[in-house]
Amino acid sequence: MASSSRKTPTIAQVRASTVRGKGADYHDQAGYHWIDDHIATPMSVYPEYRESRQSFGLNVLGTLVVEIEADDGTVGFAVTTAGEIGAWIVEKHLARFLEGRPVTDLERIWDQMYRSTLFYGRRGVVLNAISAVDLALYDLLGRLRGEPVYALLGGPVRDELQFYATGARPDVAKELGFIGGKMPLHHGPAEGEEGLRKNLDALADMRERVGEDFWLMWDCWMSLDVDYATRLARGAAEHGLRWIEEALIPDDYWGYAQLKRQVPPGMLVTTGEHEATRWGFRQLLETGVDIIQPDVGWCGGITELLKISALADSHGTMVVPHGSSVYSYHFVVTRTNSPFAEFLMMHETAEKVVPMFEPLLLGEPVPVNGRLRVPETPGFGVELNPDVERERPFTH
Numbered sequence: 200m201a202s203s204s205r206k207t208p209t210i211a212q213v214r215a216s217t218v219r220g221k222g223a224d225y226h227d228q229a230g231y232h233w234i235d236d237h238i239a240t241p242m243s244v245y246p247e248y249r250e251s252r253q254s255f256g257l258n259v260l261g262t263l264v265v266e267i268e269a270d271d272g273t274v275g276f277a278v279t280t281a282g283e284i285g286a287w288i289v290e291k292h293l294a295r296f297l298e299g300r301p302v303t304d305l306e307r308i309w310d311q312m313y314r315s316t317l318f319y320g321r322r323g324v325v326l327n328a329i330s331a332v333d334l335a336l337y338d339l340l341g342r343l344r345g346e347p348v349y350a351l352l353g354g355p356v357r358d359e360l361q362f363y364a365t366g367a368r369p370d371v372a373k374e375l376g377f378i379g380g381k382m383p384l385h386h387g388p389a390e391g392e393e394g395l396r397k398n399l400d401a402l403a404d405m406r407e408r409v410g411e412d413f414w415l416m417w418d419c420w421m422s423l424d425v426d427y428a429t430r431l432a433r434g435a436a437e438h439g440l441r442w443i444e445e446a447l448i449p450d451d452y453w454g455y456a457q458l459k460r461q462v463p464p465g466m467l468v469t470t471g472e473h474e475a476t477r478w479g480f481r482q483l484l485e486t487g488v489d490i491i492q493p494d495v496g497w498c499g500g501i502t503e504l505l506k507i508s509a510l511a512d513s514h515g516t517m518v519v520p521h522g523s524s525v526y527s528y529h530f531v532v533t534r535t536n537s538p539f540a541e542f543l544m545m546h547e548t549a550e551k552v553v554p555m556f557e558p559l560l561l562g563e564p565v566p567v568n569g570r571l572r573v574p575e576t577p578g579f580g581v582e583l584n585p586d587v588e589r590e591r592p593f594t595h
């Protein structure tokens with residue numbers, strides 16, 4: 200039988216560049232934006248940092264773009280939140296495990312990137328950088344094979360994705376066809392009973408606007424403690440809060456286990472966007488949370504998210520990745536335990552659907568009427584916008 204004589208392309212060069220303003224670091228917005236309007240955070244205990252998350256540096260990192268060029272000239276790329284720090288890690292450390300290797304060496308490359316950075320990585324921006332390399336490899340492999348990434352992952356288990364929307368206006372999200380609306384929580388424990396009352400009044404008002412059947416959720420962005428989260432959840436039950444998200448800091452696995460035991464029956468406890476690797480999610484899954492929400496650009500990339508998702512499936516836990524545009528869509532459409540996806544409303548008042556990483560990606564798809572058929576275009580199906588200024592701060 201004729202064997203394929205086609206040589207597997209090898210990786211010729213890895214390049215890391217950065218972008219400031221919007222893009223993959225979607226918290227890096229200029230001017231007014233709902234995503235930076237008095238949102239409760241772990242820093243809310245300091246009044247001077249309560250009004251704005253940019254004030255304490257949520258947007259310090261910026262966007263990292265990783266390009267991987269094969270020896271036939273094909274280039275795959277991916278973007279994440281990591282900026283210059285991520286570019287240094289890619290150029291000065293990770294590139295050595297890729298250049299000269301076959302493009303198909305995803306598992307070997309991932310294992311060497313993870314093991315070699317353990318002395319300073321494990322989670323956080325190192326895993327963001329590893330994720331971007333892994334995603335760029337998948338984009339390159341898809342382009343070389345002429346297939347969308349979802350076809351490399353076993354193919355779609357559903358014809359289209361359905362989305363909930365994250366933003367300040369769930370009432371508008373309902374009109375736009377989304378299945379639910381996740382609101383940022385505005386007041387944390389440091390604002391006392393008055394803040395708790397304001398939170399519950401805001402939820403009651405939104406429930407009034409959207410009616411009884413539309414999902415409403417709170418994103419608490421690591422800002423609470425178990426007692427406050429429990430009281431908030433119990434107060435929210437009468438307004439049908441569907442889930443309480445990321446109530447505690449990521450390392451408080453013990454707190455999540457306790458919160459899961461204390462929230463009203465039927466209310467889901469979710470978290471995970473700032474967790475990384477199969478080991479971090481194993482600890483999280485053992486707390487009994489209902490939905491884990493890894494960001495594929497932060498948790499280790501597709502190669503790691505496949506492992507995390509299988510682990511979750513064995514626990515009967517849903518995996519609904521934190522919004523990361525095409526990078527999560529190609530994954531979610533192939534997983535039976537990922538029944539819906541997140542869409543982050545990046546319009547400044549959350550009243551229109553705009554591409555999440557705008558203006559960075561050409562061809563970035565968006566949900567229409569809250570749904571999306573993932574395009575069959577090879578790789579992740581997007582191109583870098585040449586009009587967006589990029590800088591390559593380091594070389595190797």
Ligand SMILES: C[C@H](O)[C@H](O)[C@@H](O)[C@@H](O)C(=O)O
Pocket residue numbers: 234238365382383418420472521522541543
């Ligand atoms: C809306 C939240 O505060 C974050 O900005 C958001 O990025 C994330 O937590 C989410 O789940 O979308």
Ligand SMILES: [Mg+2]
Pocket residue numbers: 418420444445472521
């Ligand atoms: Mg969140």
